[in-house]
Amino acid sequence: MTLAADERVAPVGPARRLLIRPELGAVVGLVVVFAFFAVQSPVFRSPDGIANWLDPAATLGIMAVAVALLMIGGEFDLSAGVLTGTSGLILVTLATRYGFNVWLAMLVGLVVALGVGYANGLIVTRTRLPSFIVTLGTFLMLQGVNLGVTKAITGTVQVSGLRRASGFEGANALLAGTIQIGGTSFRVAILWWILVTAVATWVLMRSRAGNWIFAVGGNEQAARAVGVPAARTKIALFMTTAFAAWLVGSILALRYTSVQANIGIGQEFIYIIAAVIGGCLLTGGYGSAIGAALGAVIFGMADKGIVFLGWDADWFMFFLGAMLLLATLANRLVRRYAEEVKH
Amino acid sequence: MILETRGIGKSFGSVLALREVSMGVEAGRVTCVLGDNGAGKSTLIKILAGVHQHDTGELLVDGKEVRFAGPRDALDRGIATVYQDLAMIPLMSVWRNFFLGSEPRKGLAFDVARARKVAREELRAMGIDIRDVDQPVGTLSGGERQSVAIARAVYFGARVLILDEPTSALGVKQAGVVLRYIARARDRGLGVVFITHNPHHAYPVGDRFLLLNRGTSLGEYGKADITTEELTALMAGGAELEALAHELERE
Numbered sequence: 190m191t192l193a194a195d196e197r198v199a200p201v202g203p204a205r206r207l208l209i210r211p212e213l214g215a216v217v218g219l220v221v222v223f224a225f226f227a228v229q230s231p232v233f234r235s236p237d238g239i240a241n242w243l244d245p246a247a248t249l250g251i252m253a254v255a256v257a258l259l260m261i262g263g264e265f266d267l268s269a270g271v272l273t274g275t276s277g278l279i280l281v282t283l284a285t286r287y288g289f290n291v292w293l294a295m296l297v298g299l300v301v302a303l304g305v306g307y308a309n310g311l312i313v314t315r316t317r318l319p320s321f322i323v324t325l326g327t328f329l330m331l332q333g334v335n336l337g338v339t340k341a342i343t344g345t346v347q348v349s350g351l352r353r354a355s356g357f358e359g360a361n362a363l364l365a366g367t368i369q370i371g372g373t374s375f376r377v378a379i380l381w382w383i384l385v386t387a388v389a390t391w392v393l394m395r396s397r398a399g400n401w402i403f404a405v406g407g408n409e410q411a412a413r414a415v416g417v418p419a420a421r422t423k424i425a426l427f428m429t430t431a432f433a434a435w436l437v438g439s440i441l442a443l444r445y446t447s448v449q450a451n452i453g454i455g456q457e458f459i460y461i462i463a464a465v466i467g468g469c470l471l472t473g474g475y476g477s478a479i480g481a482a483l484g485a486v487i488f489g490m491a492d493k494g495i496v497f498l499g500w501d502a503d504w505f506m507f508f509l510g511a512m513l514l515l516a517t518l519a520n521r522l523v524r525r526y527a528e529e530v531k532h
Numbered sequence: 533m534i535l536e537t538r539g540i541g542k543s544f545g546s547v548l549a550l551r552e553v554s555m556g557v558e559a560g561r562v563t564c565v566l567g568d569n570g571a572g573k574s575t576l577i578k579i580l581a582g583v584h585q586h587d588t589g590e591l592l593v594d595g596k597e598v599r600f601a602g603p604r605d606a607l608d609r610g611i612a613t614v615y616q617d618l619a620m621i622p623l624m625s626v627w628r629n630f631f632l633g634s635e636p637r638k639g640l641a642f643d644v645a646r647a648r649k650v651a652r653e654e655l656r657a658m659g660i661d662i663r664d665v666d667q668p669v670g671t672l673s674g675g676e677r678q679s680v681a682i683a684r685a686v687y688f689g690a691r692v693l694i695l696d697e698p699t700s701a702l703g704v705k706q707a708g709v710v711l712r713y714i715a716r717a718r719d720r721g722l723g724v725v726f727i728t729h730n731p732h733h734a735y736p737v738g739d740r741f742l743l744l745n746r747g748t749s750l751g752e753y754g755k756a757d758i759t760t761e762e763l764t765a766l767m768a769g770g771a772e773l774e775a776l777a778h779e780l781e782r783e
Contacts, residue, residue, distance in 0.1 A: 397635040397642045400624075404632050407621035414583075414615060415633035416604045474623045 211468025211476050214519040215483035218466060218512065222487050226494035233490075233497045236373040243375065246489025247382035248437050250482045252456070253463035254382075254389045255433035257481035260464050261393070262426045263406035263473030264313060264320040268305065268327035269434050270456030274335050276302050276438030277448040284354035286342060291356035291443075299435050305331070306431025310424030332454060339450035349447030357443070364436075365443035378440050382482065385433065389478035402426065407474030462509065463488055466516040487512060533595065534559055534723045535580065535611060535692050540589035542575050549575040552589070553749045555742045557692050557723040562714065564734035565727045566767055567744035573727050576744070577694050580725065581613035582606030612690035614681040616697040622670030626662055627651035629669050630684050650687070658683040658716060675706030682713050686720060693717055694725040699733045711737055731763040743767060 227234040233242070252269060259266055276298040283294035309327055313320045339346060351357060364381070367374040393399040401422045404412035413419045434453075442448050465471065466487060467480025491508045495501075535557040542550045550572045557563050567573045578584040579591065582600030590597050593609050600606045603613070620629050630651040636643040651665045660679045662672070669677060678698045685693050695714065699707040714737050718724050728734050734741065741758060743750035743766050750766055 391641075395641045395644060397637065400628055400632055400635055400642060403624050403628065404621050407623045411615075411621055412632065414581075414603055414613070416607055417633045470623075474621065 211520070212480035212483060213468070214516050215467045215480045215487065217519065218487050218516060219483050219490075222490050222494070222512075226490060226497065230494065230497040233494055236371065238493070238497065240373050240375045242489040242493035243379050243486070244489070245492050246486045247376060247378040248440060249456075249459065249463060249488055250382040250485030251378075251385045251433050251437050252430075252460045253467065253481040253485045254386050254478045255430045256460040257464035257467060257469050257476050257478055258389055258393065258402060259426045259430050260461070260469045260471070260473060261406045261476040262402045262423055263409065264423060264426065265324060265461065266309060266427060266430045267321065267324040267457045268309065268331055269324075269430050269460055270453040270458075271328055271331040271335060272302055272305055272431060272434035272453070273438035273441065273456070274448065274450070274453035275305070275331050276435040277442035277452065278335055278339060278348060278450065280439055280442045281348045281351050281446075281448050282339070282342060284357075285348060285350045289354075291351070291354050291360045293356075294354075295360065295439055298439065299432070302431040302435035302438075303428050306428035307424060309431075310420075310427035313427070314420040314423050328457065332451075336450045346450040347447055348450075351442060351446040357446075360439075361443045364440045381436065381440070382485075385436075386478055386482040393478055398422065398425070403474060405473075459488065459509070462513045465520075466512060468520055484516075533557065534593065535725075536592040536595075537576075537580075537586075538590040538592070540576075540579060540586045540591060542579060542584060542586050542588075549747055550579075550586075551748045553742075553744070554589075555749075555752055556740070557725055558739075559691065559723050560718055560721050561739040562718050562724040562726055562737050563740045563742060564738035565725060565742045565744065566729065566731060566734055566763065568729060568767060570746070571744040572747040573729075573744055574696070575747075577613065577696055577725065577727055580606070580611065580692075580694055582611070607688075610689060610691035611694065612685035612688065612692070613694040614678065614685060614696065614698065616700065620669040620672075620677050620681060623668055626655075626665040626667060626669055626672070626680060630654070630665075630680065630687075634688055654683050654687045655680065658686065658713060660713070673706060674702050675709045678702075678710050679713050682710075682717055686717055686722065690722060692723045692725065694727070696727050697729070698726070699728060699730065707733060729767070731760055731767060735760045735763060 230238070232238045252273070256266060256269060279298040279301055280291070280294045283289040283297055284291050289297070305327060309320070309324055312318070312323050336346065339348060364377065366377045368377060368380070393402060401412065401417045404417050405419045405422050409419050441452070463484035464476065464481040466484035467477055467482070469476030469481065488509070491512070492505055495504055495508070533556045536555070538554050539552045540550065540554070541548070541552060553572070553576060555563060555565070565573055565576060575584065579586045582603045582605050585599060591599065598609070606613070621632070624632070627648045631647045636646050636650070638646070648665055655662050655665070658679065660676070660683060662676065662680070669680070672680065682693065682695070698710050702710065711733060714724055714726060718737070726734060726738065739755055740752060741763060742752045
């Protein structure tokens with residue numbers, strides 16, 4: 190068997206090895222999109238321009254990376270977008286209406302967010318219902334709570350005035366400040382995004398938990414049969430997504446010092462799209478954190494690039510859909526090509 | 533006897549899936565479990581593997597009565613199961629699959645370098661020549677997948693290896709390869725439980741043969757007490773087969 194098999198296997202070169210990486214589609218997309226905007230707009234390729242489009246990439250990227258881990262683990266979280274709003278609303282409401290210190294208000298927000306993530310994970314693993322449905326339920330419930338509670342407390346659909354709360358300066362500097370690099374000021378969120386991506390990549394590729402994440406997404410029953418704690422892994426993934434939502438919600442609340450009650454709605458699909466562009470399979474078991482981070486950069490570029498070129502911002506949505514289709518097709522072609530070689 | 537059942541039984545609601553089945557597994561011996569579809573083979577191995585708990589009878593490990601809390605419990609006692617369809621995760625590499633659930637650690641991290649090296653060495657020691665341990669398991673042939681799963685169980689110190697229909701989806705040559713690995717695991721001192729519905733696969737490697745029919749045992753035979761033909765006849769329910777032969781002749 191083995192002798193015959195050896196003869197039938199073509200040598201696999203380094204180029205083909207590279208093609209097997211899930212990030213490939215995102216890297217190609219990144220280069221193409223960057224070239225497209227950079228050629229036409231000098232501002233886009235200037236350090237200030239780069240700082241400008243890295244900013245939306247960072248907040249989206251933190252979420253996309255967490256969502257990518259969850260998708261590799263075989264689940265979706267549609268409540269992730271609204272949860273950023275919930276976390277921000279809790280922070281601003283407690284700090285401005287109930288006299289909480291900003292740090293303490295953030296801690297409460299974290300506990301609530303992790304609680305929602307835990308509930309999502311528990312319901313999905315206990316009932317074996319599709320996470321798409323379960324988190325759609327939490328999504329709608331949170332959307333209602335965000336609006337209902339905000340209206341009941343403030344009489345309007347936003348809470349504001351975080352700047353006057355105690356502890357604001359420190360928290361703002363840590364999560365929403367800027368840093369100077371070579372005369373250009375970059376948002377601190379970019380550092381958090383890089384940190385989250387690095388940690389997520391390490392966990393995926395170099396930790397036992399990473400092996401479990403790929404396994405529960407690839408074939409949950411098989412994973413369980415060899416002793417992988419499948420339910421715990423999935424619950425931890427939902428809580429990771431919730432943690433990311435809390436981080437992003439807090440960053441945005443501290444930056445703008447006010448939160449709209451309807452913030453984050455619709456974002457959940459953008460996270461998923463960024464993760465898919467980054468090479469995640471919708472069916473789970475395959476993907477990359479770096480890919481998702483790169484997918485977020487593509488969005489950041491398009492978001493700001495369209496403005497730099499003076500186009501109508503409505504075109505962003507068209508671009509979003511086109512990128513998703515292209516990336517999915519490219520990923521499929523690449524994967525097929527890579528697997529054909531291996532047979 | 534490493535593993536033994538005495539009059540074991542299991543029911544699901546009103547269905548009696550298994551009744552009064554007794555069998556034993558010795559070190560360095562192969563116990564074959566034979567039976568047609570619906571004979572209770574899967575229920576029996578799921579009890580042995582800790583997936584299901586038995587309702588009646590006794591389950592003994594090293595002569596002591598036990599009740600497994602789950603698959604992990606059975607694994608910790610040295611009872612490893614290789615399932616036919618869910619032995620491996622196709623999108624993951626060979627070495628990731630090899631160590632899944634029992635990853636070697638280096639500090640907090642998964643010791644990736646060691647995992648790769650050990651996987652390559654262990655596969656070679658079992659005589660399995662995998663081209664590249666980085667390739668996804670999905671690109672291996674069915675026989676190769678079974679072989680990797682067997683090598684994995686052997687490496688992790690399994691004393692009893694339960695193989696669920698490892699040859700049934702394979703061609704003649706591939707089945708032969710898997711049978712060779714079963715013999716090699718046996719020679720390394722493991723007790724093997726080999727579930728199959730093919731007497732021609734069971735007879736050459738088997739030492740004892742447990743026959744199941746409609747959830748109950750038709751008896752456990754030593755190799756000296758039975759021939760391939762008798763095995764086949766018993767499995768199909770001898771009388772029924774003769775009647776069928778008559779019927780077909782007349783047409």
